[in-house]
Amino acid sequence: MDIRVDPALAAPPFEQVRDQIAAQIMDGRLADQARLPAIRALATSLGLAANTVAKAYAELEASGLVVTAGRNGTRVVGQTVADAGLTEAADAYIAAARSRGLDTDALVSLVRTRAAS
Template identity: 60%
Template sequence: MLRIDPNADRPPFEQVRDGIVALVDDGTLAPGERLPTVRGLATDLGIAANTVARAYKELEQAGVVATRGRKGTFVVDAEDQPWRQDAEAAADAFAARLRELGVPPGVGLELASRAIDDDRG
């Protein structure tokens, strides 16, 4: 499932977070599927429970997962997100404007990624 590279430049919580996002994106983790407990995943990966808890918290804030108390943490169906329709419209408008400007798709993705990650916003 997930692997943590202790020699990576990225901290373990980011590796856990990004690894879970990748598993959701490729369908390995389906909507409604329960994630391992924080302690269980931490033990499996050989990292601190707080590291996994931070990754889960960020995933919940991003709308990738939802915690249902003692029942656990579950993958959220992206189609059910309240922001989905507005986000798709914004992405369509962005793509249309980039096409008008003649911006190559790869550059557009890079610009969008940088804008999303920008802390100024």
């Protein structure tokens, strides 16, 4: 796992760590069930406080990309589990759009417009 924190960036260190780990999960560099480094070990290697890495891990867990199991550490969640959260969100979006009278074409158009911005 390759993570670099740049103090010159506007993004706080925990966001940089979170975003880089998330990117590595999403592009497959961190495989399903891969174990992330211990919080203290990663913090030490990056020159950060343990709480900074802990916050990044907590946000990754809240987003469904990793799961923490106490002394068993933090592991990458399989894409099928992570994708399930996205599927639920998509279903809720579709239901809300349909209740407002949007058809499939309007729904897709809205998503494309928002994704491009």
